[in-house]
Amino acid sequence: MKFTTFAKAAALAAGVFCTAAQAADQTYIATTAIVEHPALDSVRAGIKDSLMENGYNEENLKFTFESAQGSPATAAQIARKMIGSEPDLIVAIATPSAQAAVSASENIPVIFSVVTDPLGAKLVSNVEQPGGNVTGLSDMLPLAQQLELLQEIMPGLKTLGVPYNPGEPNAVSSVEALKVIAKEKGIKIIEAPAPKSSDVALASQKLIGKADAIYCPIDNTIISALEAVVKTGIDGQIPVFAADTDSVARGAIAALGFNYYDLGKQTGELVLRVLNGEKAGDIPVKFAEGTNLAINPKMAARMGIEIPASVTERATQVIE
Amino acid sequence: MSLFSFMGTLEIGLIFGLVAMGVYLTFRVLDFPDLTVDGSFTLGAAVTAALIVSGINPYLSTLAGCLAGAAAGVVTAWLNLRFNILHLLASILTMTALYTINLRVMGKPNLALITDPTVLTPFEGLGLPNMYMKPLFVGFCVIAVGILLALFLKTQYGLAMRAVGANKRMAQANGIVVKEKVYAGLALSNGLVALAGALFAQTNGFADSTMGIGTIVVGLAAVIVGETLLSSRKMLIIICSCIVGSILYRLAIGFALNADFLGFNASDLNLITALLVGLALVLPQLRKEWKAKQAAIKANGGDA
Numbered sequence: 001m002k003f004t005t006f007a008k009a010a011a012l013a014a015g016v017f018c019t020a021a022q023a024a025d026q027t028y029i030a031t032t033a034i035v036e037h038p039a040l041d042s043v044r045a046g047i048k049d050s051l052m053e054n055g056y057n058e059e060n061l062k063f064t065f066e067s068a069q070g071s072p073a074t075a076a077q078i079a080r081k082m083i084g085s086e087p088d089l090i091v092a093i094a095t096p097s098a099q100a101a102v103s104a105s106e107n108i109p110v111i112f113s114v115v116t117d118p119l120g121a122k123l124v125s126n127v128e129q130p131g132g133n134v135t136g137l138s139d140m141l142p143l144a145q146q147l148e149l150l151q152e153i154m155p156g157l158k159t160l161g162v163p164y165n166p167g168e169p170n171a172v173s174s175v176e177a178l179k180v181i182a183k184e185k186g187i188k189i190i191e192a193p194a195p196k197s198s199d200v201a202l203a204s205q206k207l208i209g210k211a212d213a214i215y216c217p218i219d220n221t222i223i224s225a226l227e228a229v230v231k232t233g234i235d236g237q238i239p240v241f242a243a244d245t246d247s248v249a250r251g252a253i254a255a256l257g258f259n260y261y262d263l264g265k266q267t268g269e270l271v272l273r274v275l276n277g278e279k280a281g282d283i284p285v286k287f288a289e290g291t292n293l294a295i296n297p298k299m300a301a302r303m304g305i306e307i308p309a310s311v312t313e314r315a316t317q318v319i320e
Numbered sequence: 321m322s323l324f325s326f327m328g329t330l331e332i333g334l335i336f337g338l339v340a341m342g343v344y345l346t347f348r349v350l351d352f353p354d355l356t357v358d359g360s361f362t363l364g365a366a367v368t369a370a371l372i373v374s375g376i377n378p379y380l381s382t383l384a385g386c387l388a389g390a391a392a393g394v395v396t397a398w399l400n401l402r403f404n405i406l407h408l409l410a411s412i413l414t415m416t417a418l419y420t421i422n423l424r425v426m427g428k429p430n431l432a433l434i435t436d437p438t439v440l441t442p443f444e445g446l447g448l449p450n451m452y453m454k455p456l457f458v459g460f461c462v463i464a465v466g467i468l469l470a471l472f473l474k475t476q477y478g479l480a481m482r483a484v485g486a487n488k489r490m491a492q493a494n495g496i497v498v499k500e501k502v503y504a505g506l507a508l509s510n511g512l513v514a515l516a517g518a519l520f521a522q523t524n525g526f527a528d529s530t531m532g533i534g535t536i537v538v539g540l541a542a543v544i545v546g547e548t549l550l551s552s553r554k555m556l557i558i559i560c561s562c563i564v565g566s567i568l569y570r571l572a573i574g575f576a577l578n579a580d581f582l583g584f585n586a587s588d589l590n591l592i593t594a595l596l597v598g599l600a601l602v603l604p605q606l607r608k609e610w611k612a613k614q615a616a617i618k619a620n621g622g623d624a
């Protein structure tokens with residue numbers, strides 16, 4: 001009895017499930033993200049806009065979006081749903097959604113976006129030659145670009161002090177990467193470990209006289225005590241830079257970071273290449289370019305340097 | 321809903337059927353509301369993934385994942401029984417600790433298995449497409465575990481466990497060692513949940529530190545939806561209702577994902593899912609009331 005009523009309801013539901021079939025001449029892009037928050041939403045807007053600017057419009061493009069609302073189990077279900085609806089291409093935003101899509105998809109190309117470490121996430125086995133049907137955009141910090149910015153502001157930069165918490169895995173890996181890139185650019189890194197936020201002041205003070213400048217990586221311990229580093233910078237006349245643009249309003253001199261809408265645009269370029277016939281697996285993974293340049297000229301003056309006009313001119317955010 | 325999507329829904333529903341069985345064990349059999357599952361689901365996935373990545377046999381890794389989950393259940397039971405910490409609070413403490421432990425086990429917030437061998441690898445070359453092979457494999461595991469669990473609950477030991485949940489004092493008076501049954505029940509429950517996590521990580525290619533959030537809600541919803549549709553006192557049918565409830569819950573999510581034609585957005589997913597599950601819970605009650613009313617009208621000669 002109960003089952004027959006249920007069966008009827010299920011049949012009804014099944015009828016509703018089969019929504020209108022897509023028009024044959026439409027390009028169908030299915031996008032998904034693990035959660036919705038302003039940065040990820042901007043990525044999606046950027047992807048769509050880059051398609052719209054390149055010959056697609058509301059008529060010839062079907063652009064759907066699903067959010068897993070934070071649940072990896074739902075992300076897995078969304079991946080199956082998308083693949084079952086046979087889109088031309090899947091765009092998966094953030095790591096768990098990308099992993100769910102790549103592990104379920106056999107034939108449909110997957111472009112991932114804002115995945116920090118696509119190798120570690122095993123989305124690709126080689127960033128230059130991804131192979132298979134997958135490529136995408138990594139939002140690994142643009143460390144090289146950040147160091148170039150520091151050199152542009154301080155042409156004589158030889159030694160860079162880096163306070164960080166050795167217990168924070170992300171900070172450790174970014175300092176490791178920074179050391180490699182700095183060596184190529186002729187800069188010596190001096191590490192200043194600060195395991196607790198109460199150690200940050202002392203760690204940064206130790207850099208006075210040893211380093212030409214201080215660079216704060218993305219490290220929760222350091223960022224939560226950023227004011228202590230800024231104070232050291234003013235007292236010791238040593239310029240303080242940051243890896244994230246939000247820290248500039250709190251007293252760092254300058255930072256080069258991401259504009260997530262622009263990351264969406266950079267992802268859109270990959271989508272267009274696949275739609276134009278290239279095989280996703282032949283396109284190298286793109287490492288995001290930093291486009292947000294925040295500067296704080298007043299703080300620079302207090303720390304004893306001046307930001308050159310070439311940098312000021314292209315700044316996207318100037319803290320007064 | 322396409323066939324591919326349906327098979328995927330079935331597969332994930334079956335995996336969460338194990339979670340439903342675990343929640344049924346604590347919530348219904350032992351009367352011990354246990355939130356440890358939010359952590360033990362991830363723990364099962366994390367331990368299994370970490371071992372597989374380091375080159376251990378996937379079957380052994382899965383077993384280790386289950387045992388780790390069982391150990392987490394024991395910790396909750398210990399906090400409750402040894403120190404009289406309220407069961408809800410004890411399980412919240414374990415769950416909170418597990419968040420850190422899971423990060424430590426994986427060494428980072430997300431561990432990928434996409435290219436590693438899993439319990440499914442031996443079946444991949446048999447010619448059956450993955451979209452059928454995965455739900456078949458998972459279905460076989462879940463049904464086997466379900467039958468074993470039903471048989472276990474019918475043994476002398478299982479009956480004693482059920483007696484503890486039904487009436488602790490009476491059970492004690494009949495010579496049942498209550499504490500031991502609570503330990504065993506929580507270990508078994510969280511072992512099942514961890515197995516679900518281990519299978520989920522292997523069928524979907526990753527373990528993630530956030531994957532356990534809301535497991536208790538999914539498990540409870542599955543148990544309650546299953547109970548409303550298939551009420552019975554037979555152990556095997558109750559276990560079946562857990563699995564059926566879990567699949568229906570996933571179908572509800574699948575439906576919610578397709579609800580855009582009703583004017584819903586992707587951001588409305590959780591609300592639609594809650595509404596659908598709520599509807600499944602409320603409808604039988606309303607039908608019962610309506611039937612009672614009809615019967616009353618009949619009894620009064622139709623003029624009530």
